[in-house]
Amino acid sequence: MRRVGLIGTGVMGSVHAQAWAQRPGVLVAVYTPDERARAFAAQHGLHASPTVDGLLSEVDVVDLCTPTPTHVDYAVQAARAGRHVICEKPLARTLDDADRMIQACREGGVRLFVAHVLRFFPQYRAAWEQVQAGAIGSPRVLRLGRLSSPPPAGSWLLDEAQSGGVPLDLLIHDLDYARWIAGEVRSVCAVEARRGSRVTVHATLTHAGGAVTLVEGGWAAPPGVFRTHLDIAGTAGVIEWTSAAAPPLQAHGVAAPPPEQDGAALPDLGADDPYAAELWHAYDALESGTPFLIEPGDARASLAVALAVGRSIQTGQPVGVTP
Structure with a gap:
């Protein structure tokens, strides 16, 4: 079973956490740079990881639910660590950032799924x-x-x-x-x-x-x-x-x-929660090696x-x- 780590604890982070909870034990950790994130970890029963590197050491897949301009740095860091990336839409704020994310995942031998729900x-x-x-x-x-x-x-x-x-x-x-x-x-x-x-x-x-x-x-x-x-x-x-x-x-x-x-x-x-449907589609495609819908x-x-x-x-x- 692949372990998922969450970065981002706002509205979409909460939506994704609720969806992952349909299969207990898949979502295991969350990045916790502040008190709000630590409270989120406690609420959802997740391990609180105060650093991104620490989170990456615990998981196989990173789920990004952060403001759009931050996607590129988190995705590149995850890809270089050999972690698959699930990313909320839009992919990035600019096409240059999008290209950096795609290239990093390709070079890291990992897959990138963008959640166009x-x-x-x-x-x-x-x-x-x-x-x-x-x-x-x-x-x-x-x-x-x-x-x-x-x-x-x-x-x-x-x-x-x-x-x-x-x-x-x-x-x-x-x-x-x-x-x-x-x-x-x-x-x-x-x-x-x-x-x-x-x-x-x-x-x-x-x-x-x-x-x-x-x-x-x-x-x-x-x-x-x-x-x-x-x-x-x-x-x-x-x-x-x-x-x-x-x-x-x-x-x-x-x-x-x-x-x-x-x-x-x-x-x-x-x-029929479409957010759960998209996340489990991505997860199952990673498990089976089948194509993503997007x-x-x-x-x-x-x-x-x-x-x-x-x-x-x-x-x-x-x-x-x-x-």
């Missing part, structure tokens, strides 16, 4: 499977959307120099999904609207095969609201889904206040699209995407 949400995976089966012919127009409440005041996500803002933190889910469905993106054109801390982005992607994707979303919803939708029109049919659809059974009464938000908002995960080159390509969206917003011009 949308590929593991049941509705999105089912839609992809329908497209692969030819149910709607060739995809021609995709409409994808994602709207959440803004991160709380003081969150590192609001420092766009670190997080990349909405394109890299939020819309990259749909940008990656668009590539998965319709193939490589050749150009993007994007606009942005801001009002206080609320930000919305609209982007048009032109795919190499001729399909077009319209992506919209942002940090603009009220607290406790997270909505997504997909609409894939092909030459022989359409697939539609929205999280805003009414459930079969509804209860009415006094609404409970939304929980206090600590970091990025998360959608309702339902019974390889490092895919994550790099999706990062390139997200960065192009950012440049288009800044320049007000269409931006080409280099494979």
Whole structure:
């Protein structure tokens, strides 16, 4: 059994720790540079390792749930120590950093999995499977959307120099999904609207095969609201889904206040936790030597699209995407 060590104890670190707990004994240690991290270790019954080198000596796989700009240094250190790397999306803040991570893992003879969780949400995976089966012919127009409440005041996500803002933190889910469905993106054109801390982005992607994707979303919803939708029109049919659809059974009464938000908002995960699904997919692929559902080159390509969206917003011009 491969032992996993966690670096990062914020919102996503907690989500990953809960997912790893489905198989007791796999997640064994966490990097604990401060009191918050030490409390996290105690809460989850993990060995507290005060240094990264110490953590690496205890584990076979490192799971990175830290702010985006830190991914490169942790991943390179892990790869040089011969440890496989699981990394939260986006892969990195820049393409140069992404290339350093990929090269280090290749030279270290270890594998790199980037956690683009949308590929593991049941509705999105089912839609992809329908497209692969030819149910709607060739995809021609995709409409994808994602709207959440803004991160709380003081969150590192609001420092766009670190997080990349909405394109890299939020819309990259749909940008990656668009590539998965319709193939490589050749150009993007994007606009942005801001009002206080609320930000919305609209982007048009032109795919190499001729399909077009319209992506919209942002940090603009009220607290406790997270909505997504997909609409894939092909030459022989359409697939539609929205999280805003009414459930079969509804209860009415006094609404409970939304929980206090600590970091990025998360959608309702339902019974089939996609975060657990992606982590166990990566773990089992490491055990069996089988391919990942998303390889490092895919994550790099999706990062390139997200960065192009950012440049288009800044320049007000269409931006080409280099494979």
